[in-house]
Amino acid sequence: MRRLQPKKLLTIITSRAIEKMIIEALRKRGVGGYTVVNASGAGASGIQSGMLDSDSNILIYVILSEARLITLLDDFDDMMNRSYRIKVVVTDISILPRKGAATSKNSVA
Amino acid sequence: MRRLQPKKLLTIITSRAIEKMIIEALRKRGVGGYTVVNASGAGASGIQSGMLDSDSNILIYVILSEARLITLLDDFDDMMNRSYRIKVVVTDISILPRKGAATSKNSVA
Amino acid sequence: MRRLQPKKLLTIITSRAIEKMIIEALRKRGVGGYTVVNASGAGASGIQSGMLDSDSNILIYVILSEARLITLLDDFDDMMNRSYRIKVVVTDISILPRKGAATSKNSVA
Amino acid sequence: MDIKSFATLLDPAVLFFFLGIFAASVRSNLEIPAPIAKFLSLYLLMAIGIKGGVALSVSGLHVQMLVGLGIALFMAFFVPLYTFPLLRRKLDGFNAAAIAATYGSVSAVTFIAAGQFLDNHDVEYGGYMAVALVIMEAPAVIMAVALAAMTRASLAKQDAGAAASIGKNSSTFSLRNILHESFTDGAILLLMGSLLIGVIVGKDGYQVMKPFTGDLFKGLLAFFLLEMGILVARRIREMKGVGPFLIAFAFCIPVLNAVIVITLSQLAGLSAGDTLMLAVLAASASYIVVPAVVRVAIPEANPGLYFGMALALTFPFNVVLGIPLYHQLIQLL
Amino acid sequence: MDIKSFATLLDPAVLFFFLGIFAASVRSNLEIPAPIAKFLSLYLLMAIGIKGGVALSVSGLHVQMLVGLGIALFMAFFVPLYTFPLLRRKLDGFNAAAIAATYGSVSAVTFIAAGQFLDNHDVEYGGYMAVALVIMEAPAVIMAVALAAMTRASLAKQDAGAAASIGKNSSTFSLRNILHESFTDGAILLLMGSLLIGVIVGKDGYQVMKPFTGDLFKGLLAFFLLEMGILVARRIREMKGVGPFLIAFAFCIPVLNAVIVITLSQLAGLSAGDTLMLAVLAASASYIVVPAVVRVAIPEANPGLYFGMALALTFPFNVVLGIPLYHQLIQLL
Amino acid sequence: MDIKSFATLLDPAVLFFFLGIFAASVRSNLEIPAPIAKFLSLYLLMAIGIKGGVALSVSGLHVQMLVGLGIALFMAFFVPLYTFPLLRRKLDGFNAAAIAATYGSVSAVTFIAAGQFLDNHDVEYGGYMAVALVIMEAPAVIMAVALAAMTRASLAKQDAGAAASIGKNSSTFSLRNILHESFTDGAILLLMGSLLIGVIVGKDGYQVMKPFTGDLFKGLLAFFLLEMGILVARRIREMKGVGPFLIAFAFCIPVLNAVIVITLSQLAGLSAGDTLMLAVLAASASYIVVPAVVRVAIPEANPGLYFGMALALTFPFNVVLGIPLYHQLIQLL
């Protein structure tokens, strides 16, 4: 069996209105792969019911290498400094690499 | 760059009918921030297609400190003892702290 | 309080068209519990807007033991060898075990 | 049984129900998006509520109505009362209480199917039937929760060690809580609200709503029944732990309930239309409102049982066979 | 104030708005699925756009129209200009700018409620009102963003250390960006596009769309207002940081804006219907388009304030009290 | 080409398609919620299915119908057969097979656009066209899967090492599997089912469905085409790996297919309406059903190619230029 590869999962929780901005930030760093899920929620700025476009949250998931993560964190740090309301979460994960991709020593088996 | 802060991610998977109860439990412990996603699924109690209100699942995500997590786990433990069908998942995560928030020694860079 | 139990979270990101195949693969290995979330996204094969059935992504979450995970990874490895476009992500998690379930030594408290 | 009764099965909406069953049987990936299915179920409630309210505003109050509602209320209390001990022979108290609640309560979609059946047969029924639908929802739940609390208490006596947490539980779900959960349930509230709005706006005010709540009714119902067919067939395939006893229960109790209602209604001199609607209400089992409330109020019960039986067995039975059967029975009496 | 004005509250759509408020007040779980709510808001924009466009294609251009649009444009610039300094007395520049943008801009649903009110009273209004709705959206946002940029610049002077990142920010959101965000906002674009399509297809081409955009209008509006009622009541409960000053602002500024418009319109000799529509536009505050744009353009402002006030206070005020009140005022003058 | 043919572009539904293209071109955030888009595509299938079925129940079976269906079936087999070797010159066997399947199969929305075009021109076409739509779906997929299996086998010969896993693969996707996937695909099943239901209920039974499936058709189609416009424009922007050869393919093959059908149909003496519908079916490429099946059956192929070409190039080409062009050709012959 192919070995698992250690990666990072970047999860951004934010308002739907900010989505375009985040995707743009990813693109600028050459990240073209991401997954988006609609969400509702609550936080410091009140309830986000998800009913209106001005009132909806999203979760953006990006699987990436640690090196790429670091450059992206700079961008999100900058956005947060400029008061954008985003939650930036990083999780350690492993992935099953694509056929032909280099394998790491880290394995589940 | 701001340093990453270690946190816990509490994920609750349950039926839509139980949502109000969970949010109430969070509120009682002073947790006002959470994110909710609609889901379908299957488990011991059969398929949850998501089509009817009686037949839908949700995922509730809460980012919190370990200290707060422990008190909440007590509540969910109690709910599970009373036979509520909830899945309670804890994941180690790091977050990019808000402007001015205390930083930890743990850093990705 | 009940102690937390270490488990694995298997997350599959793929196209809606592949969902049936994945669920079938889970069933064959005796896994009857899973949670599915609708998603959109982008990747090597372009934008998946979520608007058409041919154009939608899903996230499938499975909480399982490491032993079961290993057998499943074999199946997904095989699918990836046969060129199926799936992202297979593994995360270390802990869960609050059900009433009466065996507890591990690993505890959050 | 004459053939005309079953001609109802050629109603386009019912045909789409069969299409849904067929689709899920051949494991098709046909599926209505979940938010649409939920919207359709709200739409149907709004439509029958407002239609019932307008009918009430025209008919006003009358004695037949009180009699009809009396029978409805009686059944809502009586059904859980007689089914609980029956179910206790095979099941623990929690599952018995949950199933009793499900069958004591009602299914709005079955009610709608009966209404369409009567429309197809040009038989009229009172607008107050929507009121019967509302008042039959809660009593069964309340009784079942009381029965479950008794079960919890008797278990606590047996097992003093668990008493603490159980005491906490029963205190958490007081009667007040249950009443609140039942009456503020979205489906009930929308139905009651639409009924009231129908009464307020009356026949004239209704005209502007009619293209939506009236003209589209059959088409949207067809879509909803398509999805219901899919759900039913999928559930049947996955049914676990529902043995012969519960299967027999799911098919016989509806008929028994209908027979009781038909007998009472005929004695009380209700019209054929009203009798059928009441019989169908009593025969139907709740798979939307009650299961959602019971998940919170009787968490010990297995939704696979009470939800599965109501949705996968009793609902299609009533829609396909029950309604024409009860109609025949009324004709015979 | 005579009673007939308030009879509008018996419009079924408005009654469903009250039902929504009631449902959320008793903490019911009643909820329209989110994608349906979003679809309904797109539907309403499409419907009023196409209807307005068809009306325009019939009426053609005329002088009254230019006068009316002139008043609309004036208010869109004037409202943020006079409310900003008012708000600055209690709030920082960012929140003041954001709230000024919200109140300078408009709410399509409030506009629709006014249109229904006039329909109920058999008062006509010009198709060009949909154009007024479009042109009042952007100016307030542009001004508010300029005001926020000034605030940013003056903060930067105070705190030279932060200058770098702030410089970056203001450069990121140039006027060009804001104009782009405002005019390409989905709601605006759909409204403008539908308006144009209405003009192109005209009265005849509209016939095929009418069963959808015309006949269903009231029913779908009722559903949407049901959800709006739920959102309003929930927000009121959760309102944080909105003190007496802002509450007074949320109720008084609409009336003030309406009074200004009514005065100007009467001087200009506009019809009663056009005057009411313009007054309601000026009185309304945006809770869909502007908050979405402001989140990007003035991230420092708290959505809890500008969104909360527009949605939970000013919107229900206008729908329930404001519209009949402004109508009375017009009658008196 | 006369102007009247292109007047179809002033159909409100087509105008909303352009609006969608415009919105995505200026990077607007306009978007129909995904579950609504999926519902609309189910609605359209249900509506054309039931309409076609009712038409069939009136017209009954006749010879022209068999001829028309014969041509449809021939094209469904012939198109993948002649396009595959063409595509192989530039592409590997998997992508060639997938694209051949896409173009051999059909697009229901293009079919609907052609129906609207004929309605606008008061030209009639047979109800059996919905049957043609159904029977043209599967053959191309089956052939393509066979071609892909051959490619897999020949690769396995070259690379004996990979034989094991490849053997497993081809065994997993037997013809039986593909047939099952194709015929149980939700879209096909809903279309076939609705067709059958239309035949069963006939003209009278249809009346109750008409306000939904008939009267709303244009309005809901407009909404769906708005979203399609957005999808098309976004895809065009993101198109990767589609070079001049494939672009030429996406525009020329539809015309060629249409010309073949028109020639055959004229020889067979089919009516102008039937001829256009068949030509459009042959010219259209599937972007909903086939891509979903091909993802499972030919995973080696890149959806960016087969899905992108069908959606972003061939679909808008047919809707905007193709349909009026084919209509002109028919008139000329």
Ligand SMILES: Nc1ncnc2c1ncn2[C@@H]1O[C@H](COP(=O)(O)O)[C@@H](O)[C@H]1O
């Ligand atoms: N790096 C990534 N991080 C998160 N999700 C991804 C990533 N790459 C691809 N995806 C998801 O996987 C789907 C298929 O990817 P692909 O096969 O690369 O086109 C995309 O539509 C995304 O939803």
Ligand SMILES: Nc1ncnc2c1ncn2[C@@H]1O[C@H](COP(=O)(O)O)[C@@H](O)[C@H]1O
């Ligand atoms: N502690 C938390 N855990 C999970 N999600 C959160 C948390 N706090 C905020 N959120 C999400 O982030 C969104 C914006 O939060 P805020 O900026 O605090 O209003 C909320 O609507 C939630 O969806």
Ligand SMILES: Nc1ncnc2c1ncn2[C@@H]1O[C@H](COP(=O)(O)O)[C@@H](O)[C@H]1O
């Ligand atoms: N092993 C699992 N992994 C992920 N989700 C699960 C698992 N088991 C159950 N679930 C989710 O939890 C819900 C309730 O499960 P249950 O109480 O076992 O019926 C299911 O409908 C799934 O959404």
Ligand code: NA
């Ligand atoms: Na019952």
Ligand code: NA
């Ligand atoms: Na305003």
Ligand code: NA
């Ligand atoms: Na074709």
